[in-house]
Amino acid sequence: xxxxxxxxxxxxxxxxxxxTWQVFDVDPEDEPDAAAVVETAFAAGARVVDxxxxxxxxxxxxxxxxxxxxxxxFVASKIWTPSRSDARRQLDEQLTxxxxxxxxxxxxxxxxxxxxxxxxxEERDAGRIGLLGATHYSASAFAELAxxxxxxRIQAIQIPYNPVEREVEREILPxxxxxxxxxxxxxxxxxxxxxxxxxxxxxxxEPLGVQTWPQALLKWAxxxxxxQVVIPAxxxxxxxxxxxxxxEPPWFDExxxxxxxELAAR
Numbered sequence: 001x002x003x004x005x006x007x008x009x010x011x012x013x014x015x016x017x018x019x020t021w022q023v024f025d026v027d028p029e030d031e032p033d034a035a036a037v038v039e040t041a042f043a044a045g046a047r048v049v050d051x052x053x054x055x056x057x058x059x060x061x062x063x064x065x066x067x068x069x070x071x072x073x074f075v076a077s078k079i080w081t082p083s084r085s086d087a088r089r090q091l092d093e094q095l096t097x098x099x100x101x102x103x104x105x106x107x108x109x110x111x112x113x114x115x116x117x118x119x120x121x122e123e124r125d126a127g128r129i130g131l132l133g134a135t136h137y138s139a140s141a142f143a144e145l146a147x148x149x150x151x152x153r154i155q156a157i158q159i160p161y162n163p164v165e166r167e168v169e170r171e172i173l174p175x176x177x178x179x180x181x182x183x184x185x186x187x188x189x190x191x192x193x194x195x196x197x198x199x200x201x202x203x204x205x206e207p208l209g210v211q212t213w214p215q216a217l218l219k220w221a222x223x224x225x226x227x228q229v230v231i232p233a234x235x236x237x238x239x240x241x242x243x244x245x246x247x248e249p250p251w252f253d254e255x256x257x258x259x260x261x262e263l264a265a266r
Contacts (some may be wrong), residue, residue, distance in 0.1 A: 016229075027238075040238075084119065163265070
């Protein structure tokens with residue numbers, strides 16, 4: 001099984017990244033904990049980090065946690081506002097947080113994407129942005145997401161994908177493959193606030209070659225050759241280390257993926 005490269009300048013192999021939704025929106029006294037998560041994740045091989053203005057203080061916290069390792073990071077962030085002036089302010093703040101560049105700038109939840117794409121393309125041409133993308137968390141918006149994908153103006157998408165949320169298999173993933181778009185998976189461990197429960201007997205994971213249920217779910221997503229990046233969020237350095245280990249081959253074959261789906265359906 002071969003994975004496609006993630007656009008020009010993006011990660012070439014399937015990787016476990018690090019999401020920041022909720023867990024990096026912290027007070028200053030708790031920033032060292034977030035920095036410890038980043039340090040541990042990078043030591044374990046993670047390189048992709050994802051954030052958004054929607055996530056409160058997360059972008060600033062992430063930017064400070066990347067101090068000293070920014071050159072090793074692939075930063076994916078987002079524009080989240082219907083206002084062009086506010087959007088430009090968001091990008092300016094990101095450029096300050098992330099050392100003057102963002103490797104992947106995504107239009108969050110497709111908000112005002114027609115208005116934002118032209119000036120984001122100018123920023124990309126000027127070298128402040130590497131790749132452009134679009135995201136959405138809801139299957140109800142996938143028809144519009146497909147419309148954006150077909151414009152040929154973005155290089156990546158971010159979508160929910162796990163054994164119990166598989167609507168993207170109908171159109172979005174086949175279209176991404178057809179168009180050569182990179183795929184970032186949000187919610188790889190389950191829906192918002194409701195992680196997928198795993199088997200009670202850890203021994204059921206041994207035939208899969210993983211040690212934890214989150215590793216099984218992450219490897220399930222990465223074993224789809226159309227997926228390049230998964231971005232589980234965590235505030236626990238040990239979990240960040242365990243998650244990163246799921247980014248190493250061998251990948252699940254069809255039987256292994258079916259077994260994870262069966263365990264998730266219990």
